[in-house]
Amino acid sequence: MRPFQQVVLLALSMLASTSNVAAASAQGVPLATVAQNAHLEYAWLAVSRAVQLSGPGIVLVIRPGDNLYEVDDRVEVTAVAPRYTNNDIYVSAKLANHILQLARQAERLVSAQEAEATIESNRLNEEIQQAGAAPMRGTIVLNVTQLQGAEALLVTGTAPPGAPVMITLLATLSSEIPNVLLSRHDLTVGSDGRFQAIVPIAPDYVRDSFINVLATSLPGVASAKSQLLIHSANAGIQVPVDVYPGGIW
Secondary structure (H helix, E strand, O other): OOHHHHHHHHHHHHHHHHHHHHHHHHHOEEHHHHHHHOOOEEEEEOOOOEEEEEEOOEEEEEOOOOOEEEEOOEEEEOOOOOEEEOOEEEEOHHHHHHHHHHHHHHHHHHHHHHHHHHHHHHHHHHHHHHOOOOOOOEEOEEEEEEOOOOOEEEEEEEOOOOOEEEEEEEEEOOOOOOOEEEEEEEEEOOOOOEEEEEEEOOOOOOOOOEEEEEEEOOOOEEOEEEEEEOOOOOOOOOOHHHHOHHHOO
16 A cells, blocks of 8 residues: 555545544443442433432432523522433533532432431430430321422321431332431421321422332331322312413413
8 A cells, every 4th residue: 555545544544534433422421320320310301301310318300401400499500401302311521520519419428317316326325324214115106298389298196205306208109119318307306296297299290200208207206107199289280270271371
């Protein structure tokens, strides 16, 4: 082969390689790969035409062609809108790294909260033992209903007077996705043995998903749990905007 032909072939090979790298860079990072690296569950939301990434203490919703994406109960913005191609959503490298950081922060926060709850429970037990009082015993009775007109639950119940009660919300979003931690709330039972709280369901606004409510206390107090199917905030109420589609009067 002549030297000139060798030079031409080498130049064409380098051009093709550069083009492939540029194309891959423009395409972005597959969201499925991002989810795997961040240890997040990946699920298509067919109704919303979006992808949900969920893990301990965090839920993200990303839509192709939309610069806005949801992180728990807030909205963030990405400079490069996600694109749908090759049966997946592709995001920029910057957004992929940001998702990874968010997942790690949420995981560390959940671990810290669990450790803190364990320490607090042990501390209360030690105080009871040091005071010479008998360990607190009893049973939690739990009642949970969805609060009309709000994205929240009304949690009521009974337990031994003065006992600390932790209300934990877990979301069941799909049979293929492990339960997702939504929030934890600390309550104290009144002198009459009753407790009550209004607990937001954020960030689980997915209709017809299940929310599991756990009520736990000291080791001598039996825990309780309840499961609720989430409906719209004003289910069963019809207003003009629902009657006239698109808001046409």
